Amino acid sequence: MEDRIKEIVQKELTKLGAGDVSFAVEWPADLAHGDYAVNAAMAASKVLGKSPRDIAEALVPALVEGLGEDAASVLIAGPGFINITLSERAVSARLAEAGEESWGRNEDENGTRIMVEYGNPNPFKEMHIGHATGAVIGEASARLIEYSGATVLRDTFGGDVGPQVAKALWVFQKDGVTDIASAQEIGKAYTQGATAYEESEEAKAEIDALNTRIYDIVGRQEDQEGFSEEDRALLRLWQKGREVSMEEFNQLFELLGTKYDYTFFDSDTTKPGMDAVLDAVAKGVLEESEGAIIYRGEKKGLHTLVFVTSRGTPTYETKDIGLAFLKEMRAATDRVLILTAVEQVGHFKVFLAALEDIAPMLAKKTEHAAHGLLQLTTGKMSSRKGNVITARELITELVTAATERNSDPVVALQVAIGALKYMILRSAPGSNIIFDPEKSLSLDGDSGPYLQYALVRARSIVEKAGKGSAAKNDTSSERPETPYVLSRLITRFPEIIRKAQTLRAPHVVAQYLTQLASEWNSFYANERIIGEADEAYKLGIANAFIKTMENGLWVLGIPAPEKM
């Protein structure tokens, strides 16, 4: 339809002598303005030396003729917009498509294989709401990509060696702990270790030494040559800690609706990373300075980044280089997308610049995108200070709130997860999300449950009407002269999905679904459906709404409860 309009207008503009003018066929934010709006008259005004309204007058007849019965009206409005409103016939034809399972999907990326990295909690720390934010946005982004026909390979990357590990294990060693029971215990140990690291020179030295030792032992865990009894005990403690952490993460990811195809660890990436780094030093891409190996980002207008510390341990940068190679070895992909919090954009700029020099092919297909941080109204979160809200705590709290209105634990969980995800996905990625633990657990209004509730009510009606009504294909029932706004809004879904994909912005879908749910709720409140002369027609709309909401919620990863 959009293309048809564009074609007609283009042809007319050429006739008027303004064929070069670029214009847009857009969908007005306010449906009262129509289903499509053309701004060609304003755009051509200067070239033609005529007023926009005069040009619009000249364009309208061709549109009326060209669109025929599909257009209910073609009107000139405002400064010179040509507003086109679709006829009931055209809208109903599109609504029929909305019943299909594939409604909203497109094939823009058919056959492409894309690896998407997100979440990335670190073992030996607790998973906090920041990681949960990443997981939620990442999952929605992945699903959005899947809706374009691409194959998505999900991966997460965790730091199982490095200072944060040493900080936690140092505390366990000091306290003589040999068996780690829970993720909470690890979180507590990490906080203690991090505090000691900052407050005591002695502790700092010990932790640094332990860090180097862990690298060594973990690196040689295969053959364990020359391991002392102490080394073995440390390795066991490390293994147990990682296992407990990952078990907790997997549980949380399951609650959040993510299942990873690949889990990478720092310990896997250290070796390929170090190999690549030493190779790069030989080639002159990286250089030694003050005992460390660094990349001079200044030559590309960036800053210097350390790849290997003067103690000989690799940093995050080297591990990321190793990870890039490791991904390439494990899976064939066309693109690699890495999603992290905004605080890492600086790092990734320099990292990608370095990767460009080290492995141009890998750099070319790798892309980094950032999402905002979750910020507490009470101040900045820091696991060091121990004032974090863990993902576990937050979910538990939400479930408690949801349980007040749902006796069914399954539904309560779905509502809680829906509320959490919506809170994160409703705003544009990139800017920070201000999280007020007191107020943000909203289950009313602009929220996940709002969408879920609208869907549940729609399903309930269709169910009540019974299968005998054959709502979908009935054309005999009465229908209005002009289509419902709800119907017109439903037909926009595929365009919304495409926009969200282009901008890589799940919030576009979230905003749309909220508008859709609101429209449905008004429809539901104002129109009697069951038992009316146009029952079949309205049930058709209800079914189209259900499919649209179901598919939209799926993209966001928000569960769709059966009952509420």
Add this chain to the structure above:
RNA sequence: GCCCUUGUAGUUCAAUGGAUAGAACGGAAGUUUCCUAAAUUUCUGAUCCAGGUCCGAUUCCUGGCAAGGGCACCA
């Protein structure tokens, strides 16, 4: 000091360079003999400041002011 991001109702967020800047929460007042009131209807109220580009600027550019993040041995 340098670099990046962001400044929109009291609060939390929208607005593909377009029309009367939309929602939600909060506050005020209504709507259930009627398909689930987690709903619905009405009212309340905002583009940080100053220039510039454009037919048209919340959006793009420049300069202020303010907030957040990052700037070699953390991830």
